Amino acid sequence: MIRVIVVDDQTLVRQGIRSLLDLTDDIEVVGEADDGMAALAAIEEHAPDVVLLDLRMPRHDGIWVLRALRERADGSPPVLVLTTFDNDTLVLDAMRAGACGYLLKDVTLERLTRAIRVLADGGTLISPSITDRLLRAVRRRRPADDDLPAIQRLTEREVEVLRLVAEGYSNREIAQALFLAEGTVKNHVSTMLLKLGARDRTNAVLRALHANLLD
The missing domain is CATH 1.10.10.10 (Winged helix-like DNA-binding domain superfamily/Winged helix DNA-binding domain)
Known part of the structure; x- marks a missing residue:
């Protein structure tokens, strides 16, 4: 089983993702978190194979989580950003902070489960449309x-x-x-x-x- 943690500040969204993933045979939601600090605690407790992470959350947001995970001495699970924010700068910030994939929340269950399996298998999920966004954002802003x-x-x-x-x-x-x-x-x-x-x-x-x- 691929062990997944869902990080989102909206309870209904977390419950919806859990219900959808319960329909699969090889993916299990082992934990949830509603902000960045709770996400780090859940990751430490459950040692998931993949983290589904929202970007906009109160207190500590998704970019903060990605940067904190990058500093872990014992490594971190691959992170799939799952958000409603269709923003070039956010995509670039998330990828530079260590995200292994980026999907919008209107994604189909088939696409979501494929992305989870790709990340669990050591791959990345940067679709052609996201690659185009990254290219535009990179050209607009050289890294500091x-x-x-x-x-x-x-x-x-x-x-x-x-x-x-x-x-x-x-x-x-x-x-x-x-x-x-x-x-x-x-x-x-x-x-x-x-x-x-x-x-x-x-x-x-x-x-x-x-x-x-x-x-």
Whole structure:
């Protein structure tokens, strides 16, 4: 079972997501939280495989949660942002803070469960529409801490892999799409992260967008 925590300040929303996910055979909601501080406590208590996180909450919001999780010495579960706010700047802030995926709350159950499975499998979920938003936001605003190293030229194959990473494919799905061994894909991803000076897959996509590698 994929263990999930739902973080949202609206009780009805949390209950609705729980009821929908109860319809699946492989996903279980093991905890809920209504603000950022409660979210950290729930994550510590339940050790979920995936966190569904709203961004706008009282006291400590979703961006605060993402930044706090990034500072954890023992790592953190992948976070799927699930929000009503369709805002380019929020998307960029969430991804830069460590979110592994971003969906709006009008998403279908099928899309939501696929996203949860992708993140649980170690992938990211940045759909083409979200990638477009990230590209616009990155072009409007250079990161304040922009001390990126010189980006080496990626091979054609590495760019193919990076595009699929940006679309939310896991290593297994990339291997199937490109007719490669999964181990070969892992090697490409590792080399790609090194060349981009990125700490993870989401950060690699942001750096590639900033360098116009995905145009």
